[in-house]
Amino acid sequence: GGIITQTPKFLIGQEGQKLTLKCQQNFNHDTMYWYRQDSGKGLRLIYYSITENDLQKGDLSEGYDASREKKSSFSLTVTSAQKNEMAVFLCASSKGGANTEVFFGKGTRLTVV
Amino acid sequence: GDSVIQMQGQVTLSENDFLFINCTYSTTGYPTLFWYVQYSGEGPQLLLQVTTANNKGSSRGFEATYDKGTTSFHLQKTSVQEIDSAVYYCAMRDNSNYQLIWGSGTKLIIKP
Numbered sequence: 347g348g349i350i351t352q353t354p355k356f357l358i359g360q361e362g363q364k365l366t367l368k369c370q371q372n373f374n375h376d377t378m379y380w381y382r383q384d385s386g387k388g389l390r391l392i393y394y395s396i397t398e399n400d401l402q403k404g405d406l407s408e409g410y411d412a413s414r415e416k417k418s419s420f421s422l423t424v425t426s427a428q429k430n431e432m433a434v435f436l437c438a439s440s441k442g443g444a445n446t447e448v449f450f451g452k453g454t455r456l457t458v459v
Numbered sequence: 460g461d462s463v464i465q466m467q468g469q470v471t472l473s474e475n476d477f478l479f480i481n482c483t484y485s486t487t488g489y490p491t492l493f494w495y496v497q498y499s500g501e502g503p504q505l506l507l508q509v510t511t512a513n514n515k516g517s518s519r520g521f522e523a524t525y526d527k528g529t530t531s532f533h534l535q536k537t538s539v540q541e542i543d544s545a546v547y548y549c550a551m552r553d554n555s556n557y558q559l560i561w562g563s564g565t566k567l568i569i570k571p
Binding site: 350389390394402436438442448449450451452 | 501504548556558559561562563
């Protein structure tokens with residue numbers, strides 16, 4: 347088996363601050379994802395990457411940057427934190443392809459003060 | 460475009476009750492449909508995958524099927540237990556880019 351590690355688990359930032367969330371996976375998966383989870387709204391895709399140095403925008407990419415530095419790591423930057431984006435950010439990975447399972451980390455909870 | 464709608468935001472049951480959660484989908488292609496479960500403090504994890512209409516997927520006492528005629532798919536369990544308390548998400552694979560389209564989740568509360 348493998349594991350997806352997200353750091354930090356809790357992140358508190360000030361409004362307007364630039365904040366970075368990190369994610370590592372040891373599945374050797376090609377595809378990695380960042381989702382935002384708001385209560386009662388399901389999961390919304392921010393960015394995904396199908397291979398090292400690749401970057402694809404999801405539906406919620408505005409206000410975020412991402413970087414796939416190497417196959418095992420994928421980071422997400424909140425460019426200017428806003429109070430209305432307090433949520434849980436979930437990193438995930440998969441082999442890729444139509445029927446492959448997506449594996450998730452435990453999330454980073456962002457609070458903006 | 461493709462979409463998934465999960466209407467039940469919360470379901471409250473007693474132990475040994477029957478569980479039924481429904482989602483509807485919209486797509487032009489042949490969907491692959493999933494149920495994920497998220498326990499408190501964890502990320503979502505795959506519970507079931509259904510790739511063919513009217514075929515039944517099953518795992519851990521849960522069953523899922525989808526009906527192409529009504530474009531709906533559902534998750535059921537005959538007798539729920541307290542350990543089943545979680546949020547259940549339906550999802551559909553977008554066949555154009557292979558990304559998952561998620562329902563909004565159903566929180567299952569089991570009264571002891």
